[in-house]
Amino acid sequence: MKIALDYHSSEPLTQQAILQIKLLIVKQVLKPGDRLPSVRQLAKDLSLNPTTTNRIFSQLAQEGVVIQRPGLGVFVADGPTPFSAEYINNVLSRQALGLLVEGLRYGLDYEQIQAILEKQYDCEIRNKK
Amino acid sequence: MKIALDYHSSEPLTQQAILQIKLLIVKQVLKPGDRLPSVRQLAKDLSLNPTTTNRIFSQLAQEGVVIQRPGLGVFVADGPTPFSAEYINNVLSRQALGLLVEGLRYGLDYEQIQAILEKQYDCEIRNKK
DNA sequence: TAACTGTATGATATTATGTAATACAGATGG
DNA sequence: CCATCTGTATTACATAATATCATACAGTTA
Numbered sequence A, B: 001m002k003i004a005l006d007y008h009s010s011e012p013l014t015q016q017a018i019l020q021i022k023l024l025i026v027k028q029v030l031k032p033g034d035r036l037p038s039v040r041q042l043a044k045d046l047s048l049n050p051t052t053t054n055r056i057f058s059q060l061a062q063e064g065v066v067i068q069r070p071g072l073g074v075f076v077a078d079g080p081t082p083f084s085a086e087y088i089n090n091v092l093s094r095q096a097l098g099l100l101v102e103g104l105r106y107g108l109d110y111e112q113i114q115a116i117l118e119k120q121y122d123c124e125i126r127n128k129k
Numbered sequence C: 001t002a003a004c005t006g007t008a009t010g011a012t013a014t015t016a017t018g019t020a021a022t023a024c025a026g027a028t029g030g
Numbered sequence D: 001c002c003a004t005c006t007g008t009a010t011t012a013c014a015t016a017a018t019a020t021c022a023t024a025c026a027g028t029t030a
Helices: A013-026 A039-046 A050-062 A085-105 A110-125 B013-026 B039-046 B050-062 B085-105 B110-125
Strands: A066-069 A073-076 B066-069 B073-076
Touching: A013 A050, A013 A110, A013 B085, A039 A050, A050 A066, A085 A110, A085 B013, A085 B085, A085 B110, A110 B085, A110 B110, B013 B050, B013 B110, B039 B050, B050 B066, B085 B110
Parallel strands: none
Antiparallel strands: A066 A073, B066 B073
């Protein structure tokens, strides 16, 4: 499983890893039922402490992204997590506002911000270009 | 200056305030040269400690959003902060990817995520609808 | 039983977050 | 000059988040 961490970033390593794993699921590189690396194996791969990789999976499990099975391993959960439309809208609206404010503050206009979003979708999700 | 904080949110109060102030600038409610509330006044308004409001302004000053003048006050800086196009693109791309991954994980498609972004722009920035 | 799996606990360290009290120095109007 | 604003600095304190480390316990399976 290819996960790249920036060990010098101010963004916590656990948050980086969580985004990377979600990204692999969204890209369907990982599909429901697929097994992820074990707590100890991922710790070796990422040069992290097993306690840390376990927390990564625990947080993902709490969000309903993965399922942890003692003795067996960690597996990708089925489909999207069932949250209310209102909750989803609130979370994403807040995140979208953050992107907008940062972009506008940097002097970009709405179209340019939209273009960045589209490029990320094409390149990072769809693997086009 | 109207700033609404959610004191029960998991998002740090300083980060909330920073976003709100940037939002007011982006909406041009606050313009370059305008004076912001003093450290002590904002502390009263938001029921925060002066040390905390000072850190809010310090972080904003470090980002080039405001300028702190001893004896005078805190003022909105001129125009967008001059960062390299590459740096801006990296920051915004990362933020856009986060929005995309969350949205897709919640079962939305690209068009729905784009719609949320547009709605936030119209409602929160442009004050339309 | 051996060798994996996730899980739990306790200790330690660092950083972020937030409050609190106090003090210092710059600016300004009376 | 001086009182009263302004930002700034320092010290102390508390809590939570982040991350490491060692050890132990329990489930699964070849």
